[in-house]
Each structure stands twice: as C-alpha cells, then as structure tokens.
C-alpha cells in the first residue's frame with residue numbers, strides 16, 4: 652500500500668470514498684473469482700513492458716510506481732511490486748518494437764504512473780518516441796493530477812509541451828478529489844495546450860450512484876477535463892468487493908445522457924476479459940418491439956423516425 656500525505660488529507664472519515672480507494676480491506680484476500688491478469692496483457696506483450704492489443708496503438712509501461720496505490724488497480728499483480736521490472740533495457744526494447752512496427756501511430760505511456768519519473772527521464776523517453784516518424788500521437792495516462800497534483804509544475808509542463816500532439820488522460824473517481832490543488836494542476840496542463848481526458852472506474856461504495864457520477868463529470872468538465880471513459884470494473888483478483896452490475900452503470904448513463912452537457916458524458920465501457928479490447932455499453936433508446944422506427948428521448952417521450960427505405 653501507499654498513501655501519500657496529500658491523498659491522505661482528503662480522507663474525512665473511516666470508510667469514506669477516498670478511504671475505500673486507498674486503504675486495504677480484508678475482503679481483498681477473500682476474492683477467489685478474480686483473475687491475476689484480467690485483460691490478458693502478458694500474452695499481448697511482444698516485449699516486456701509493451702502491450703500491443705489494437706492495430707494502430709500500443710501501451711508502453713515506463714514506471715512501476717504510483718503516487719498512491721489504488722486498491723482496485725487492474726495491474727495490481729505488478730504495479731508497485733518487485734515483479735514489475737522496468738529498466739533502460741525494457742524501455743529500449745519497447746522503443747525498438749515501436750520502430751519496427753510502423754502501423755502503430757499512437758503510443759500510450761503508462762505504468763504505474765509516468766509522472767513519477769523525473770522530468771529529465773520522462774523527457775528522454777518522449778524524445779525517443781518523437782524520433783520514430785510513424786508515431787503521430789503520444790498519450791500519457793497518469794493519476795498524478797488527482798493523487799499528487801503538486802507534481803505538475805510549470806517546469807514539467809514546459810517540457811511536455813515540446814512533444815505535441817500530446818494528450819493526457821487522468822483518473823478521478825469522486826467529486827471529493829476535485830480540490831483546488833487538482834484544479835491548479837489541470838489548469839497548468841491545459842494552459843500548456845495539452846487536451847485532458849479522464850478515465851473513471853465505476854466502484855461500488857465509492858461512486859456507484861447517479862448523483863455522485865453527475866457531480867464528478869460536470870466538475871471535471873469545468874476543470875477543462877473531458878470525461879473519456881467510465882469503466883466497468885475489471886475482473887481483477889482482490890477487487891470483487893468494488894464490482895457493480897452492468898445495469899447499475901447503464902442506469903447511471905441514462906441519468907447523464909441528455910440531462911447534462913454531452914461534453915460531460917463519457918463512454919461507459921467494459922474492457923473485455925482476456926484481452927478483447929474495450930466494448931462500449933450504451934443504454935438503448937429503441938422502443939422495445941418497434942424495431943428501428945420508435946425511439947424514446949432522454950425524458951421518456953416516444954419519437955418516430957422512419958426505417959431505411961429500399
């Protein structure tokens with residue numbers, strides 16, 4: 652476990668949504684159903700530390716540590732553990748793979764948390780990626796704006812902005828994480844011209860109700876962070892007590908669509924167990940039994956639109 656002093660300071664009381672994300676729970680040891688590697692990442696790794704699942708993008712793991720360890724982490728088999736070995740050699744092997752695989756146009760830098768690297772080390776990696784002509788877009792996945800926002804400094808941003816087009820997807824799960832410090836971190840990044848997205852995980856007892864998710868999504872948008880994915884929890888061993896039903900997620904999506912800005916509506920997605928990729932889960936607005944012609948609006952009124960002719 653790791654809980655830094657900033658994230659610790661967000662805990663108001665035992666068992667609150669911040670506590671649940673950070674403090675170990677004995678139920679983690681009782682979960683026998685979950686899988687150690689729920690997304691089948693190890694078998695999709697042509698070289699250690701690189702996951703190539705989709706044709707045109709790949710995930711490069713550059714750091715084994717995070718600012719705090721989330722109890723529900725999909726990569727808890729390795730993140731923060733000695734088993735997760737990232738060295739100059741693994742990163743070099745990843746870069747070589749990217750070089751000889753020009754179909755990859757986008758690289759997602761993840762870990763662990765890439766922003767736990769020193770600014771100089773992260774710059775070396777970005778610089779090496781930019782030297783590969785087939786790579787158009789770089790995306791960094793980091794929870795630091797939420798869990799250690801003071802790591803985002805002017806100095807870091809002035810380095811990052813040299814490597815555009817660069818996107819950052821961060822990870823907030825609860826409105827209590829939208830603090831003045833987090834807002835400041837996101838402002839600095841957005842001012843550096845870095846488009847910000849958010850990948851939230853739906854977690855039982857943390858954010859599994861429409862009001863909490865609505866407040867989170869609208870709050871993120873106001874911080875210039877575009878909600879990107881709302882993930883159904885993965886089948887990771889030791890995280891069963893966080894899992895919600897899919898109908899819970901669909902119900903939350905219904906409460907968002909049409910009711911708040913479309914800019915604040917993420918894609919609800921299931922990452923297919925075993926490594927099939929992300930599957931969007933969208934509530935149906937077709938009227939049951941009326942085929943392709945009758946639809947309900949977000950308010951439940953029925954509207955007709957003729958089916959395809961000819």
Ligand SMILES: *Cc1c(COP(=O)(O)O)cnc(C)c1O
Nearest residue numbers: 702703704705708709710759929
């Ligand atoms: C999620 C993921 C991606 C990115 O998928 P997008 O839908 O483009 O966000 C790429 N590679 C791996 C291995 C992933 O898990």
Ligand code: SF4
Nearest residue numbers: 717720721724763794
């Ligand atoms: S920040 Fe991401 S990688 Fe790190 S522990 Fe949390 S979910 Fe896992």
